[in-house]
Amino acid sequence: MISDLHHFYKGRRVFLTGHTGFKGSWMALWLKALGAEVTAFALPPDDIRGNHFNQTELGLDVVSILGDARDFGAVQAALEESRAEIVFHLAAQPLVRQSYDDPIGTYASNVMGTVHVLDAVRQNQGQSVKAIVNITTDKCYENKEWHWAYRENDALGGYDPYSSSKACAELVSSAYRQSFFEKSGVNLATARAGNVIGGGDFATDRIIPDIVEAIGDGKAVLLRNPKAIRPWQHVLDALFGYLILGMKLSGEDGVDYAQAYNFSPSSIDTFDVETITQSFIEKIGQGSYKVDRAGANVHEAKLLRLDPSLAQQDLGWTPMLDVDNTMDFTVDWYQNYLSNTATIKDFTLEQLNQYMKKIEVYYD
DSSP, rough: HHHHHHHHTTOEEEEEEEEEESHHHHHHHHHHTTTEEEEEEEEOOOOOOOOHHHTTGGGOEEEOOOOOOOOOHHHHHEEEEEETTTTEEEOOOOOOOOHHOEEEEEEHIIIHHHHHHHHHHHTTTTTOOEEEEEEOGGGGGGOOOSSOOOTTTTTOOOHHHHHHHHHHHHHHHHHHHHIIIITTOOOOEEEEOOOETTTTTOTTTHHHHHHHHHHHTTTTEEETTTEEEEEEEEEHHHHHHHHHHHHHHHTTTTTGSSSSEOOOGGGGGOOOHHHHHHHHHHHHHHHOEEEOOGGSSSSOOOOOOOOOHHHHHHHOOOOOOOOHHHHHHHHHHHHHHHHHOOOHHHEEEHHHHHHHHHHHHHHH
């Protein structure tokens, strides 16, 4: 499988949005490692806590265009400059709690940002784009707080503005697929991943960066919803699925993959927030936590599971890291970050190489 990805992406022109964020920076690094020619478009990096894009010096390795997905002209110009064959759309406002503070900005980024990317492809006179992977979220489903895992044909919804905006992005994708892309030979799929964790995440209101910041400040991290259950997975497991999907969409039978896919760990790797916190603190050897239910002042889902069977069946994708390995990879990255034993770029690339070796062994 890893040789297939190398063969496919080497020299391939890719347009990637959101490369200054957590997932996007890892995606840009991996695409470059596979030999792709990457043109990337995103907001300037947020470096309040730290920023993986800056730390890994990604601006030296990709064509980095700073702009706002809410600006159609900027998106269109960047796409045309890229002459891309594949588009990975990751740019988004990704935080539930922030969506309560700024619902207009959230919908503008996540809905109209998606419209702008897809319409830039529609208007691309060169017709160079043949495949689009639009990354949404596990939270795009109408969450009934039940124990069954959601499948791709379950109802979309969203209690909070973030989740709702991502459900809207799914509907936008479906409309563009049927109205425009099926007729022009562009294959569009959406990817719905569970809660991703890993080194390089510094976003506010995410459990791992919150723990790391608390350790640095010598304080206990506060847990709002300690019993909330999520499908935790390493960021590379999700990106592995996106890369396979981009490759499949670009093949002769690519239209067969133009649909939605869940990327999620198995049900045995779904744990609550408190268990993940305890595991991280135990493995890193420092830190503490307190339950602060007063901080849970907005609605957040308590139980969420996805069924990844379709991605496993259609794409041959499977996670390489169980939850214990995921925590080991994540803790190792932040231990290096806190101790400065190796440059962040070198350590990040080392972890990427370790992960690709796991793929090679598994699919050999």
